[in-house]
Amino acid sequence: MADIQGNLLRGHLEGMVLSVLERGEGHGYEILKRLQDLGNGALELREGSLYPALYRMEEAGLVQARWESDDSPRRGPRRRIYALTEKGRRELLRSRETWRAFAGVVGRIMEEPA
Amino acid sequence: MADIQGNLLRGHLEGMVLSVLERGEGHGYEILKRLQDLGNGALELREGSLYPALYRMEEAGLVQARWESDDSPRRGPRRRIYALTEKGRRELLRSRETWRAFAGVVGRIMEEPA
């Protein structure tokens, strides 16, 4: 199983998080699990990568964070819920364009017959 | 034009260089131009990224380098010519697999309808 992690991910994680949040808000651990699920076991993403990414994105105004209310029915550790902002939505569109350009160019270079 | 550079490239450059060299040996500057051509103006790759990458790859035994002979017919700065080694060829196969896995996973996450 080719593991996707580290340098390969650099610069691509933010778009992936934006994309996951487009389907609905979610807390950090949930975003992590959604990404790992979507990665089908090949995506090795750690908490230590995701949480700092979320903080950067919050600072950049791409996502808005709130603490889950105390009086929610569930028990367990508090969760911080992230949602896309308008700016984040625009950034997602740009991320998709960048991804397509990137995948097109690198794909062509990697796959073109010798 | 979406520019492909910096963090986006991290971890992907080595495979691209291997792939370009599969089509035939070449010197550093030539590899740079070939990549920029293949990138159709979108790939912003600098010498300061490529040369160190070539040194790393030489050290890792993926490519073999030699100085162009002095008595070659052309005039101009000396060139250092890089060629794939057997190990480099094997690594290229692995790079392609990794690329496909990466592009598949990230593509699915980026493009999947919300």
Next chain:
DNA sequence: AATAGTACCTAGTTTGTCTAAATAGTAGTT
């Protein structure tokens, strides 16, 4: 002599992922 293109080199900066820990609540087991 000035400019531009080819060709290589490299010290130092940047930055985002990862390592590796810590904290804390809940649930199930022995």
Next chain:
DNA sequence: AACTACTATTTAGACAAACTAGGTACTATT
């Protein structure tokens, strides 16, 4: 009660690879 495991968040420090921003040197053209 003690344990293990899972959920959930936090963060200091390490690391590595692309980049910045220069430098050298030869050739050709204006």
